Amino acid sequence: MNCPACKNELKPLQITGVKVQACEGSCGGLWFEWHEIKKLKDRNAAAGTELLRVKRAEGVHVFRDVQHPCPHCIHTLLYRHCFNREFKYEVDQCAKCAGFWLDAGALAHLAQDAPTESDQQKAAAYFKSLFEESLKPENLTDPDTQEAAQTIVHIFRFLTPQVLFPTKTPLN
Numbered sequence: 001m002n003c004p005a006c007k008n009e010l011k012p013l014q015i016t017g018v019k020v021q022a023c024e025g026s027c028g029g030l031w032f033e034w035h036e037i038k039k040l041k042d043r044n045a046a047a048g049t050e051l052l053r054v055k056r057a058e059g060v061h062v063f064r065d066v067q068h069p070c071p072h073c074i075h076t077l078l079y080r081h082c083f084n085r086e087f088k089y090e091v092d093q094c095a096k097c098a099g100f101w102l103d104a105g106a107l108a109h110l111a112q113d114a115p116t117e118s119d120q121q122k123a124a125a126y127f128k129s130l131f132e133e134s135l136k137p138e139n140l141t142d143p144d145t146q147e148a149a150q151t152i153v154h155i156f157r158f159l160t161p162q163v164l165f166p167t168k169t170p171l172n
């Protein structure tokens with residue numbers, strides 16, 4: 001299975017019983033199959049932080065302006081739920097197999113070591129963009145987008161060190 005963003009071969013990892021395919025040594029993106037992602041709502045916050053520490057290579061060419069193909073279905077293009085160039089996040093989903101692709105580059109940088117106060121401020125701006133602009137409550141008007149937003153919150157809650165995760169999310 002290859003990375004939809006940079007074509008590197010994905011590496012299977014398992015953390016707290018959740019299987020993830022990681023783009024290790026290249027863009028650091030993460031692929032979650034749908035039956036794996038459903039487990040996340042029952043996992044503790046920050047249980048998967050080491051996934052943000054997957055080794056990345058600097059200067060990898062990531063195709064940001066095109067839709068990515070699903071790494072599982074190959075011929076299906078991923079639907080983009082959230083994207084921001086400044087904060088370097090992207091969350092896509094496959095309409096066929098419902099798997100999620102996540103690129104959380106900027107957040108991964110903040111989560112590398114013990115986060116400083118400045119990291120916490122940057123993370124606050126990051127989540128403000130993600131939760132208040134990309135997942136604006138007034139845009140979550142139908143059950144499908146509400147379910148996707150819940151899933152996205154669960155993914156980030158699982159991955160993010162608690163000190164960097166906001167108390168207010170689209171779920172509360």
Ligand SMILES: [Zn+2]
Nearest residue numbers: 003006023027
């Ligand atoms: Zn990649």
Ligand SMILES: [Zn+2]
Nearest residue numbers: 070073094097
């Ligand atoms: Zn798919």
